Amino acid sequence: MTETFVLVPGMWLGGWVWDAVAQRLRAAGDRAIPVTLAGVGERVDEGDADLEQHVADIVAAAEGSSNVVLVGHSYGGLPVTAAAARIPVSRVVYVDSGPLPDGTRQLDMGPPPESTGPVPPRPWEPADDPVLLAGLDDDALSLLRKRSTTHPYASVAQPLRRGGALNPPASLIASTFSLEQIAQMRAAGHPFFAAMGDDVVIRALPTGHWPMLSEPSRLASLLRA
Template identity: 55%
Template sequence: MSTYILVPGMWIGAWAWQQVTAALRAEGHDVHPLTLTGVADRAHLLGPDVDLDTHVEDIVRLAEVEDLRDIVLVGHSYGGMPVSAAALRLRDRISSVVYVDSGPLPEGMSQLDAYGEATDATEDAMPVRSWDSEADPVLLADLDEAALELLRTRSTPHPLASVRQPLGARATSADFPTTLIACTFPRDQIDQMMAAGHPFFAALTEAEIAYLPTGHWPMLSRPKELAALLS
């Protein structure tokens, strides 16, 4: 059986992994869904100093305090940023790294460098995105009304400093067995982007690629299928 640390993307916490966690535990795995500092049940810790380093430390401390080993370290969306850095610090404890519709950006690049500055951000936080499936049918694909309502009621602003801070040293697919679970990028587009050396995939040249066609939040849209790919 495997040990998992599940790291969510922006605005959501460990709660979003509930169905995936249950499915993996039902198979006997040891599963640790994580809420990053400043978000969800840790939203009271939000502040201008909660940066990418803070979120890397969240992952490292969980692994060390719980003495977790042979870890499958899973990062969804933004969660791939701290996961890729934490993996290097936890090198002796990691068995593999999985990116869920995510990946390690190049060193020196921030999340906002990749996706653009948010003009409506406050001093401390990125406001919660609109969970309007009609306005964004690609990223929000396959989310039923119950899942969308969960996202609307439970999402919280995300620490701005964490998405502004450039990524430092990080793991690539040459460092650990690595899997990319691609949801919103079709296979031919990934092949083209990798061939062109696109920064989204530059550190994943040796990764195994699994495809789960759905929206950007597969832990809510297709949790059983996601759990099966993780296991």
């Protein structure tokens, strides 16, 4: 059965970051739709888009397709969670993200930005962040430095509101969290995994936080599986 993968990136990146994964999915006979969210990447000039706009971007990308699999990486897990509650999809895959509960903001996940303006991209220096940037070669790092853009502040400040009742099957591909760490965080009630039920399938893909660049073949295989 042919599936349609709607691929949603995290902060600062356009749909281009999924190119290598999309190529492999298409070669295997599936459809792949990389999404560039409003105010980011090639759409950086579209202003301070909020989280609801990003949900609308995902819904629009999936429109008219069948057997839709929504894939959300990092920040992309937030709008994907809301979109999956509003439109019929066959499943949802979180890549180093998770089905966060209503009321969660990306702003709560890390140090606050220095201002309420567009959030600047990270410097992409492995020496400063060896865990998250693990596995990225010089070409990938150069691409990230060249093509990453600011990210709209409104989208990281707006709380998640699912706004729907659909609850499709979900999977989690963990790259910077081990399966043991996830189990411990869930047991401790960590908000990152607070909305994840026991039916969520968890698969490990040990690498850095951007497996679509460091391990595109393995990530594509896990998505299809």
